Every structure is written in C-alpha cells, then in structure tokens.
Amino acid sequence: MSNQDYEIVIGLEVHSELSTKTKIFCSCPTEFGGKENTHCCPVCMAMPGALPVLNEKVVEYAIKAGLATNCEIASISKNDRKNYFYPDLPKSYQISQFDMPLCEKGYIEIEVDGEKKKIGLTRIHIEEDAGKLNHDDYGRGSLVDLNRAGVPLIEIVSEPDLRSSKEVDAYLKKLKSILEYIEVSDCKMEEGSLRADVNVSVRRKGSKEFGTRTEMKNMSSFRSIVRAIDYEAQRQIDVLEDGGEVTQDTLRWDDVSGKTFSMRSKEDAKDYRYFPEPDLAIIKISEEMKENIRKTLPEMPEVRRERYVKEFNLPEYDSKVLTAEKALSDMFEKANSICNNPKAVSNIIMTDIIGYLNSEEMEAKEIPFSPEQLGNLILLIDKGTISSSIAKKVLQEMFKEPKEPQKIIEEKGWVQISDEGAIKEVVIKILEANPQSIADFKVGKDKALGFLVGQAMKETRGKANPQMLNKLFLEELKK
Amino acid sequence: MELYELTVHELLEKLDNKEITLEEITKSYIDRINDKEKDVQAFVTLTDKEALGKVQTIKERKTKFEGIPIGIKDNMCIKGTKTTCSSKMLENFIAPYNATVIEKLNEEGLVSLGKLNMDEFAMGTTTEHSAFKKTCNPWNLNKVPGGSSGGAASAVAANMVPWALGSDTGGSIRQPASLCGVVGLKPTYGLVSRYGLIAYASSLDQIGPITKDVEDSAILLNLIAGHDEKDSTSANVDKKDYTKALVRDVKGLKIGVPKEYFGEGINEEVSISVKNAIKKYEEMGAIVEEFSLPIADYALATYYIIACAEASSNLGRFDGIRYGYRTKNFESLKDIYVNSRTEGFGDEVKRRIILGTYVLSSGYYDAYYKKAQKVRTLIKDQFNSAFEKYDVIIAPTAPNVAFNIGEKSNNPLELYMEDLCTVPINVAGVPSISIPCGVNSEGMPIGMQLIGKQFDEETIIRAAYTYEQETKFMENYRPTFKN
Numbered sequence: 001m002s003n004q005d006y007e008i009v010i011g012l013e014v015h016s017e018l019s020t021k022t023k024i025f026c027s028c029p030t031e032f033g034g035k036e037n038t039h040c041c042p043v044c045m046a047m048p049g050a051l052p053v054l055n056e057k058v059v060e061y062a063i064k065a066g067l068a069t070n071c072e073i074a075s076i077s078k079n080d081r082k083n084y085f086y087p088d089l090p091k092s093y094q095i096s097q098f099d100m101p102l103c104e105k106g107y108i109e110i111e112v113d114g115e116k117k118k119i120g121l122t123r124i125h126i127e128e129d130a131g132k133l134n135h136d137d138y139g140r141g142s143l144v145d146l147n148r149a150g151v152p153l154i155e156i157v158s159e160p161d162l163r164s165s166k167e168v169d170a171y172l173k174k175l176k177s178i179l180e181y182i183e184v185s186d187c188k189m190e191e192g193s194l195r196a197d198v199n200v201s202v203r204r205k206g207s208k209e210f211g212t213r214t215e216m217k218n219m220s221s222f223r224s225i226v227r228a229i230d231y232e233a234q235r236q237i238d239v240l241e242d243g244g245e246v247t248q249d250t251l252r253w254d255d256v257s258g259k260t261f262s263m264r265s266k267e268d269a270k271d272y273r274y275f276p277e278p279d280l281a282i283i284k285i286s287e288e289m290k291e292n293i294r295k296t297l298p299e300m301p302e303v304r305r306e307r308y309v310k311e312f313n314l315p316e317y318d319s320k321v322l323t324a325e326k327a328l329s330d331m332f333e334k335a336n337s338i339c340n341n342p343k344a345v346s347n348i349i350m351t352d353i354i355g356y357l358n359s360e361e362m363e364a365k366e367i368p369f370s371p372e373q374l375g376n377l378i379l380l381i382d383k384g385t386i387s388s389s390i391a392k393k394v395l396q397e398m399f400k401e402p403k404e405p406q407k408i409i410e411e412k413g414w415v416q417i418s419d420e421g422a423i424k425e426v427v428i429k430i431l432e433a434n435p436q437s438i439a440d441f442k443v444g445k446d447k448a449l450g451f452l453v454g455q456a457m458k459e460t461r462g463k464a465n466p467q468m469l470n471k472l473f474l475e476e477l478k479k
Numbered sequence: 480m481e482l483y484e485l486t487v488h489e490l491l492e493k494l495d496n497k498e499i500t501l502e503e504i505t506k507s508y509i510d511r512i513n514d515k516e517k518d519v520q521a522f523v524t525l526t527d528k529e530a531l532g533k534v535q536t537i538k539e540r541k542t543k544f545e546g547i548p549i550g551i552k553d554n555m556c557i558k559g560t561k562t563t564c565s566s567k568m569l570e571n572f573i574a575p576y577n578a579t580v581i582e583k584l585n586e587e588g589l590v591s592l593g594k595l596n597m598d599e600f601a602m603g604t605t606t607e608h609s610a611f612k613k614t615c616n617p618w619n620l621n622k623v624p625g626g627s628s629g630g631a632a633s634a635v636a637a638n639m640v641p642w643a644l645g646s647d648t649g650g651s652i653r654q655p656a657s658l659c660g661v662v663g664l665k666p667t668y669g670l671v672s673r674y675g676l677i678a679y680a681s682s683l684d685q686i687g688p689i690t691k692d693v694e695d696s697a698i699l700l701n702l703i704a705g706h707d708e709k710d711s712t713s714a715n716v717d718k719k720d721y722t723k724a725l726v727r728d729v730k731g732l733k734i735g736v737p738k739e740y741f742g743e744g745i746n747e748e749v750s751i752s753v754k755n756a757i758k759k760y761e762e763m764g765a766i767v768e769e770f771s772l773p774i775a776d777y778a779l780a781t782y783y784i785i786a787c788a789e790a791s792s793n794l795g796r797f798d799g800i801r802y803g804y805r806t807k808n809f810e811s812l813k814d815i816y817v818n819s820r821t822e823g824f825g826d827e828v829k830r831r832i833i834l835g836t837y838v839l840s841s842g843y844y845d846a847y848y849k850k851a852q853k854v855r856t857l858i859k860d861q862f863n864s865a866f867e868k869y870d871v872i873i874a875p876t877a878p879n880v881a882f883n884i885g886e887k888s889n890n891p892l893e894l895y896m897e898d899l900c901t902v903p904i905n906v907a908g909v910p911s912i913s914i915p916c917g918v919n920s921e922g923m924p925i926g927m928q929l930i931g932k933q934f935d936e937e938t939i940i941r942a943a944y945t946y947e948q949e950t951k952f953m954e955n956y957r958p959t960f961k962n
Contacts (some may be wrong), residue, residue: 042575042576045801046796046801047556047574047575047798047802048556048562048564048569048574048677048678049554049555049556049562049574049575049578049673049674049675049677050674050675050677050710051673051709051710051711052672052710052711053709053710054711081792083791083792083839084793085798085816086794087800087812088796089556090796090800090801091795091796092792092795092796092797092798144800144801145939156628225881271840271841273791273792273836273839273840273841273844274839275788275792275839275844278680278681278682278712278789279678279681279711279712280711280712281711281712320649412573445891
C-alpha cells in the first residue's frame, strides 16, 4: 500500500491568551514582560489562604469567541480544579473547566484550494495560564517567574475533522483571524499567546474507526505545526506499513532535526483528579447577557470581503487578501478614508507592505506607521507631489521610522519636479547630448523615447514628473 | 474580680465609665498569660508585648473596640506575623497579607495578643496534632481541650484572652468550646469571609467567635460578618446587628430534638445534661418536639470524603517551592516534592491527603466524591424540611466530655467519631452555637448546640442568650487548672 491509501486525521486544542487587562482570578496586570515576579499578588502566587475571584471580562471574551465560532453558549457553567504538581503551577492545581464548558458544538469554515469545509469545534473553555521557568545559565537550577500565572486563556478544542497539514494551516489562520477580529486576543505568536496541542492519527481510507493518535504539545509556530504533522503522519504510516502498531504517546517536536520524540506513553498518563472548584460560584449566563455580547460582535471577515467588492469595487482576490488579517483590513479602511483611492491603497498594501512583512518576518500588527500616514502617502502620489516609484522609497523609510511621508520627502529632497519650465530645460539638455536617439526616433524606433525619458529621470534623480517628461519629449521630437 | 475575668462587654462598660484603662486591661492579660500559659500551652506565637505597645499609644479611643485584645487561631493570616497552622510546613512562614477578618478587626482597632495553637491545618479534635505543642484543658490539665481550635477555646477558658477567633470545618469551634466550657459560634457558610483563612476544606470552612458568653459572641460576629469581594463564596446578605437578638425570650419558640443525637455513641451524662437543658427551655415557654433526622447517620462519612478531597487539593500548594518547609534531602524535583511533604506534614494531615486523593482518583470519583455530593444535597434537604417545622434544633455538641491527653490519639476512627454531632451542620451549611449546659460527675463541662436556619443567627443567639441568663453557668463553674 502507499500513502494514497491512508487518510490523516487531525484534531487541535488551541490555547489562546485573552487580552483582558487583568488576570483571570486577581487584579494583577496581564501585560507581557516586566521584571520577574512583579505582576503578582497573594492570589496568583498561591499564598496560603488566598482565594480566586473570577474576572467577568474573561467569561465575556470566551462567550464572544464562542458566538464568533457558531457555538452554543451554556446557561450554567462552572470551574473545576485540575490537580498536578509542577513548579510553574503555584497552587498545584490549575483552575480550568471540565464537564461544563462555556461554549460547545461550534464550527469554523475554512477554504483550501478553493474548496470550503466546516471544521467542528467540540468546546471552548476558560482556564488560567501557568508561570514560567527560567533555567539558570550557570546550571544552579530553575527560577520561577509567576508574572504569567493566572493570565486568562481559552482552550478551543476542534473535532477530529482536519485531514491534512494544509487544512490545519488554514484552520489556524482562520481561527487567529477570528480572535483578532473580535478583539479577545492579540494572538502574538512570539509571546506565545497562541499555542496548540496537535493530535494526529492515520487510518486506511474508507475506514470508519480512528487510528491510535499521538499528541504533540504546546506548539506555537504554524510553520512547525505543518512540518510536524507531515512528519508524524508519515512516521505513523511507515510504522503501520512495517506491520507495527502506533502507540498512544505524547510527543515532542524538535524543529531542528525535524523529528518527533516520545515524552511519555499512555501508561504514564496523569490522573488530574478533576473536581468542582469549591472557591468559586457557579457561572450563570442569562439570555440577555448572551444577546448583549452578540451585539458587540464586529463585522466578520466574510462580510467585509463582500463589502469590499461592492463598496470599493475591489477584485475578489484583493478583498480576500486584505480581510484575512484584521490589522491589514483596518489599515486599508482607515488609509482609504484619508485618500479615497481604494485600489491604490490595496495595491500598496498587497505588494509593498505584505512584501516587506514577509521579508522581515513581521506581523501586520507590528507595522510602525499609522494608517493615516499611509493615506497621506497615497494623497502625495495622487496630487503628483511624488511618483509611485518614489512612494515605494518613502514607504521603506516609514517602516524604519514612522514619520509623516511629507516630512520624509522634504528631508530627502524627493519632491517631484512638475514645473514645466524646469523640466523643459532638462529635456533640451538630454536631447542635445543624445542626437543618435533623435535620429532613431525619427525613423520610427519608439524605444528611443523610453531611453530619453530614462536619461532625464537619471538626471533629476527620479524626481521629474514622468507624464510631463513624456509630453515634453514628444513635443520637442515632433518639432 | 480581676480584669481578665470580665467579658468584653463588661470591659467596654468599665472603659466607658473611665473605671479602667486600656493599658490596665492588656497588662492584666499579660500577667495572666505569664501565670497560666506554662500550664495551658495555648499559644504558638505571642504578640502580647506588641499589643501593649500599640495600646500605650492610644490617648483616646477613636472606635468602640480600639485597644481591646483578642486571640487568633493560627490559621488566619496576619501580615508580618508568623502564621503556622501548627505545622512544621509553615513553621517560619510570615504572612505577607492580612485575612479579611483581620482587616476588619484592625479597622476597629483591636489588638492581637497572639496566635493560638490548633490541630495541624485544622485537622483534628484534640489539638494533639499540633506539630509544636499539646494544649491542655484548663478544667483539668490532663485532658484535651478539643480541637481543632483547642488553643483558642482553652485560652478563652483560662482567661488568657478575652475572646478569640476560631475556624470550624466539622466542629472545630463548637467542640473545643464545649470541652472548655465556653461559647463557640459557627456562622452560616458564607457569612464570614474566608479570604486569608488557610484552607482545609473550602466548602465547609467558616470563621467564628469563641467567647465567654453569648453577648460577646454576638458582638464579635457583628465585627467579622459581611460580604467580601475577595471571597466568591461569601454571601451578599444585608448587614445585621446581632446584639439586637440578645433578648430573654423563648416563649413559643419551636425546638426540634433529633432523636438520632441522643442514642448510640453519645455519652450518657452528656445526653442527660442536654435533655435537662431542653426541659429548661420547655419551662421557659418553648415548644419542644422530638423528630427524626435519619440522614445524619451518613453525615460523618460524607464529611470525611468531601473534606479530605478538598484538603488533598488545597494542601497541594505546600510543595517546598515558593515558601514553607523544603527538605534538605533532594536530588530531583520529585525528591523536593516527596521529601518536603513527607517531612513537613504530620501523620493526620498525610492521612487525610491520602484519603482525599483516593476519593478523587479516576475510577473512584463516582463511587465516593460524587456520591458524597449527592448525600450532601439530601442532608441539606432534610435540614431545610426540619426548619420548616422548627426554629431551632438542639443537640449535644460533642458525644463526650474532654478525655485524657493521649487516650485516643492512636485511634483515628475513634477521634473521627468525636465529630459525629458537629459535622452535619457544616455539611448543611447552617449556623450553630455551642454553649455550656452543665458539668459531668468529674466536673468537666458539657456543651449543647443550638442549630438554626441559614443566615438566621439571631434566633439561635436569642435562644442561647435566654438559657445562659437563666442558668448562669459562668457564675457557678470555673476552670481549676488542676491535674
């Protein structure tokens, strides 16, 4: 048998940090960074006698995520304790949700190779993040930093509906986009605010039963997840092809070697002794509360996409690319409100800005300049103050230092020369220096005009208004 | 009469009349502590000198209770003071914050004379499970003071503190109050904030007063009751003045007497003494009726499953990582956990952690923990239906009077039976006050408990106050400090 005879089955548990200002059970800030153990109090440090109080915003955000992913929202929910010992877990239990999550039975629609598919969501529940262990460089042990302990998370559990790493990539991007759109998570990958546990199994095509699955924990790069799935699925197929059996292990993906390694087997699985958290009350969610949260849902990407086609006359493709990420989409709309030239804004975002982000491995939300500055840049082109080739150079400067584009072109002396007299002087100078080109033009070689314009541009260091140059050259040549 | 023999309301009266000064009061207690602490061994940490220092700076009382001394069970956090839970695990732990009850006492200006001994992590009925010392019963120094708030009850009985705060998970305020001949009140679950009370069993723990008489109990309850945003299980009920319930009147009061509390396992002298008290209520105009509370038989098992399950999780934080005892003997992370906890916890604590871990384990959860939660609902229901008929339920507080130190310490099951009468009340979450109702043939005090409806502390305070005023236990009996 070959790879084509197997089907890959993938399910994901995605943990996303919520962007509430304060932690889930105390009023410490959730802000990333900060000196070790400074965003802490008796509650999140698990001092004896301290008690948790549920941050209502966390419930609100989780419900918002549930509504945005077509989930059913519970009317009654509760917190449970998950008990295990680890130095980054100060209470020796994590307050999570076991059998009564806030949201259940939702789905997310993805599109792969032009085909749409619904991926089921089993549940979304709230829980607290653990602290962080900093391993001492001198080998004297590990130091515990509890700044992150108690930062709110939602865990989004998918059904085993994903069939390829490509689908997983689309699913993760879509999920990230939704969470960003509804503004419940920053999804800052580099700060680990979106992490996934990946369950992979393989089975013969047509089989109704699932194969034995393995789990790769705590992965935070989409690229690694795709690689890991491809590797792990192939490994499992190879094991089965050799007549072996896949064992239900927890694996670690090593990005350097590109391989998975077993961390522990099912026999070592922990018994978390879940039980209802007696320090917290039952969570009751009224229909009114659900409706109020539903009203705060923003325009979602699909709706925006259609609107861009209708309202801005943008091509379907542009609309899709622009709306895929909220940060880009927001930038487009704000910049356009300044310059009212949707296609120009779309072009500069789709080619220059996305190009820059990709080459620098930056995320759209890290763009340093404001949408207003981008809008002003387009205005400068439209008014003829600069050419679009100068605009590209200005944009590079704006990435380096977010200044007003007007200021940049003044400082750099990049203002376009649109004074007819000045340009005419240049045209005459170039013509005098290139008699051969004049001769070529006259015998019908149109290329000669392009050469002359190029020479004029060189002379003015790109600042001459190109339309005007063309016009004046033609006038002179036809004399 | 010495100042230390007075109740707090008597001290306040004398202060208001300028007959005495705050300094005289504190000095009187310090003298008494110097005299009796060596016999009673009630304190884990003394802060009497600091208390005197504070009192000496007070020129004029700004609040009614400014400068009034109190003792605190050593499982409530006082910022900057050692809070040990009478455990080696927290032997050198200095609390970095105040429990809400301490904040409330501080606002009123009370001063703490010290932290009082207890069974380790409040697990026990004799205070013999303290890692530091065995507290003796002032009525007979060979006898246990009860537990787990044994230090608090014996310190009040010995007049080393005018009153104290204890905590009650399965009887830990009422049973030692009963064995030491003082008044102990366990409020309705949720009436007093648990923030800063080191948790034993979160769904059962409740802080309450241990006092010389019912009036002081009402006064102290006024000071500590009330909703707290820091405790999600604290109830948002209207603030009441419990001293308004200090009325001598039980005419027409409907008293239920559950026959299960007077049968097997209850000492006969205790049973007779409580029955005599009930007769007294009848004489005073109450309507008494015997009834059956059959579910009570299952309360003890239910209690030990729920309490141990919660404890096994609550005590997880004592892992030797951030604070508390850490073993010197380790090579791996697992060693730190296992050895720190093995060396830092006493036997009884370990026993309950093991029990609790077991009942929460997969495969056993449904049979034990889940079933216990169901029985708990039934217990609440039976209490609720009893309170449709009765205003107060009266029962013995403890099945026995104080027994000899060491007598039962090798038999955990026998010790668990000491909780027989008190645990159903915690499981049901209702309030109960224990007051003295006599002494046995050896002169050891006997207590009875008056159990009330949820958040109806007033009725049990009124009933207790009426009996106390009628019988004057305090005037007739007092501790002997003899062996």
